[in-house]
Amino acid sequence: MRSLIFVFAIISGGFSYSAGAALIDSGIYTTDTNQDLQWLDLSETIGMSVTDALAANEGWRLATNTEVEAMFWQAFPNYEANRVGFDFAQYTTDPNVDEGIYTGPPYAELVPDVENFISLFGATVDITSNVYYAKSNGYYQDEDGTWRITGVLKYLVDDVTDYETYTVNGLDHYGSYSGSANSSFGTYLVRATVIPIPAAVWLFGSALAGLGWMRRKQTV
Numbered sequence: 001m002r003s004l005i006f007v008f009a010i011i012s013g014g015f016s017y018s019a020g021a022a023l024i025d026s027g028i029y030t031t032d033t034n035q036d037l038q039w040l041d042l043s044e045t046i047g048m049s050v051t052d053a054l055a056a057n058e059g060w061r062l063a064t065n066t067e068v069e070a071m072f073w074q075a076f077p078n079y080e081a082n083r084v085g086f087d088f089a090q091y092t093t094d095p096n097v098d099e100g101i102y103t104g105p106p107y108a109e110l111v112p113d114v115e116n117f118i119s120l121f122g123a124t125v126d127i128t129s130n131v132y133y134a135k136s137n138g139y140y141q142d143e144d145g146t147w148r149i150t151g152v153l154k155y156l157v158d159d160v161t162d163y164e165t166y167t168v169n170g171l172d173h174y175g176s177y178s179g180s181a182n183s184s185f186g187t188y189l190v191r192a193t194v195i196p197i198p199a200a201v202w203l204f205g206s207a208l209a210g211l212g213w214m215r216r217k218q219t220v
Contacts, residue, residue, distance in 0.1 A: 042186030043122025050179040053187040060189040114166040147177040
C-alpha cells in the first residue's frame with residue numbers, strides 16, 4: 001500500500017504545476033499559469049489585422065477583455081503605485097481609460113517590468129528596424145467590444161531628458177482602433193494550456209499494473 005501511495009504522489013505531483021501563478025517564457029508563446037492560458041507572442045502577428053492573425057494561427061482565439069486585464073496586472077505589478085500624469089497627454093487614474101505611465105527616474109522599479117514584457121511577448125517594433133524606440137503592443141477588445149491596444153514602449157534616447165525612458169500603455173490606451181493591419185501592433189491570441197490528463201491516467205494505470213505483477217511474482 002505504501003508503494004501505491006508513493007507512486008500516486010509522484011504522478012500527481014507532476015501535474016500540479018499551476019500552484020504558483022506566473023508568466024513564463026515558453027518560446028513563441030507565454031505560459032500564464034494563473035489563468036491556465038498560453039499567449040501567442042505579439043511578434044508572431046505583427047502587421048496582421050485581427051482577422052488575418054486568427055486565420056494564420058489555427059487553434060488560437062482572441063483573448064477576452066477579462067483575460068487581457070488579468071494578464072496586464074500580472075505583467076505590471078508595480079503599475080498602480082507608480083502612475084503619474086503629464087500635461088501633454090490625457091492620463092488619468094482610471095485603469096480602464098486612455099492612460100500611460102512614464103517610467104524614467106525616479107520610477108526605475110518599473111523598468112524591469114517593461115523589459116520583461118518585451119522579452120515575453122516579443123517586440124512589435126524592434127531596435128534593429130527603429131533606432132529610436134522598441135515597442136510591444138497588441139490588439140484586444142474591451143468590455144464594450146471596442147478595439148484597444150496595450151503593451152509597452154522603450155525609448156532609447158528621449159529628446160528632452162536625453163536618457164532612456166519606458167512607457168506602459170495602460171488598459172484601453174490611446175482611444176479606439178479598427179483592428180486592421182498595423183505594422184506596429186500584433187494581436188493578443190490565447191489558447192488553453194494543454195494538461196495531459198489522459199497521459200497521467202495511463203501512467204497511473206501502468207504503475208498499478210506493474211505493482212500488481214510484482215506482487216504476484218513475489219507470491220509465486
